[in-house]
Amino acid sequence: MDYQNILTTCTYCGCGCNFFLEVLDGKLVGTIPCKTSPVNEGKLCIKGWNVHQFVQSENRLTHPMIRKNGVLEKVSWDEAFDYTASRLSEIKAEKGSDAIGFLTSAKVTNEENYLLQKFARAGVGTNNIDHCARL
Amino acid sequence: MIDMVKEKIEALFKEKKIAGFLGLREQNGQVAPHLFMEGQALEGMCLGDRKIAGDARYPLNKILVTLARQYPEETFGILARGCDERGLYGLFRLNQLDPDKVIAVGIACPGDLALACECKKPFPEALVAGEKIQAGDSIKAGRETLAAMDTLDLDKRFSFWKNQFSKCVKCYGCRDICPMCFCRECSLECEDLVSKGDLPVDIPVFHLTRAMHMADRCVDCGLCDEACPADIPLRLLYKKTAQIMDIEFGFTSGINKDERSPLSMMGPAPKKVAK
Numbered sequence: 001m002d003y004q005n006i007l008t009t010c011t012y013c014g015c016g017c018n019f020f021l022e023v024l025d026g027k028l029v030g031t032i033p034c035k036t037s038p039v040n041e042g043k044l045c046i047k048g049w050n051v052h053q054f055v056q057s058e059n060r061l062t063h064p065m066i067r068k069n070g071v072l073e074k075v076s077w078d079e080a081f082d083y084t085a086s087r088l089s090e091i092k093a094e095k096g097s098d099a100i101g102f103l104t105s106a107k108v109t110n111e112e113n114y115l116l117q118k119f120a121r122a123g124v125g126t127n128n129i130d131h132c133a134r135l
Numbered sequence: 136m137i138d139m140v141k142e143k144i145e146a147l148f149k150e151k152k153i154a155g156f157l158g159l160r161e162q163n164g165q166v167a168p169h170l171f172m173e174g175q176a177l178e179g180m181c182l183g184d185r186k187i188a189g190d191a192r193y194p195l196n197k198i199l200v201t202l203a204r205q206y207p208e209e210t211f212g213i214l215a216r217g218c219d220e221r222g223l224y225g226l227f228r229l230n231q232l233d234p235d236k237v238i239a240v241g242i243a244c245p246g247d248l249a250l251a252c253e254c255k256k257p258f259p260e261a262l263v264a265g266e267k268i269q270a271g272d273s274i275k276a277g278r279e280t281l282a283a284m285d286t287l288d289l290d291k292r293f294s295f296w297k298n299q300f301s302k303c304v305k306c307y308g309c310r311d312i313c314p315m316c317f318c319r320e321c322s323l324e325c326e327d328l329v330s331k332g333d334l335p336v337d338i339p340v341f342h343l344t345r346a347m348h349m350a351d352r353c354v355d356c357g358l359c360d361e362a363c364p365a366d367i368p369l370r371l372l373y374k375k376t377a378q379i380m381d382i383e384f385g386f387t388s389g390i391n392k393d394e395r396s397p398l399s400m401m402g403p404a405p406k407k408v409a410k
Contacts, residue, residue, distance in 0.1 A: 044362075
């Protein structure tokens with residue numbers, strides 16, 4: 001029997017609400033808002049309350065995939081990177097940098113978000129970058 | 136006070152009476168629910184009093200239901216204030232916990248907390264530490280709060296609640312934090328009653344459906360009030376339904392260990408109890 005509450009920060013938006021993820025025998029079973037956190041004082045929104053659900057969701061992607069002849073196929077990371085890089089280069093050469101846009105996420109770290117905007121602006125040469133948590 | 140609690144828990148482990156003790160612990164600078172296991176030091180254990188008494192309470196009973204579903208043969212110890220014990224009695228009655236598999240280690244709440252909570256019984260029967268404060272003043276405060284609301288005429292009262300409900304962001308936090316909410320299927324997710332993914336919330340169906348379901352369950356612990364990001368006075372609403380249950384049936388959820396709810400009895404209504 002192993003029951004633990006792991007303190008963490010919500011990944012859904014930039015508010016930074018704190019909660020505990022309830023772990024029972026290695027599986028996430030619930031979310032409990034942190035009462036003593038000065039950020040959310042024991043309160044959460046509906047997304048925060050259900051955050052434990054997406055982690056173990058069967059719909060979650062666990063491999064890179066490329067659509068080939070209309071069907072999504074599992075591919076290696078090497079193949080996925082090669083394909084992405086060559087298509088981005090082709091599009092940039094043919095239509096210009098502003099034909100490309102990037103959408104990043106609140107579910108990654110600040111540093112990863114920084115890297116993507118750097119890649120968009122310095123690497124590709126476009127300001128087309130936005131974020132799923134632009135609320 | 137905490138030393139007496141720790142002593143009791145250590146004795147329970149020593150006598151092999153419990154598989155684990157569900158309590159609270161200071162962890163990473165925060166107060167967190169924690170399952171203490173045998174052989175593990177009770178270091179960091181706390182009672183949920185941070186800046187003021189009882190300001191870091193958690194739905195331990197709800198966690199206990201989760202544990203008991205997974206480990207039905209095991210007996211657990213649990214930290215219980217008066218409200219928590221009322222919750223345990225309610226969960227015994229509703230067959231969500233087996234009274235033979237739960238050992239409450241009770242602490243009494245101080246007078247100021249009892250008054251702020253308008254508590255019906257600020258100490259558990261299974262009292263291990265703390266002093267029993269009689270509930271006279273806090274019960275009176277609760278009655279006065281309800282009486283003040285009742286002085287408003289129906290139109291004003293309805294518009295008061297409509298305004299309160301319109302603040303709802305439909306986080307379902309009141310249900311998710313509630314130790315007495317354990318249904319696997321919830322009416323608040325039934326699309327015939329409540330529209331899915333829409334705001335504003337269905338007024339007054341959403342909140343009154345929950346209030347109806349709380350009528351013979353709510354033990355007035357106040358965790359819903361504390362979890363509501365919109366500051367809707369949910370506790371006041373459920374206090375009113377509880378008052379109706381008391382006046383009509385002489386029933387108060389969680390006050391007696393072997394209680395039965397009038398809402399789950401067949402046959403004629405039980406006799407009103409003179410107050």
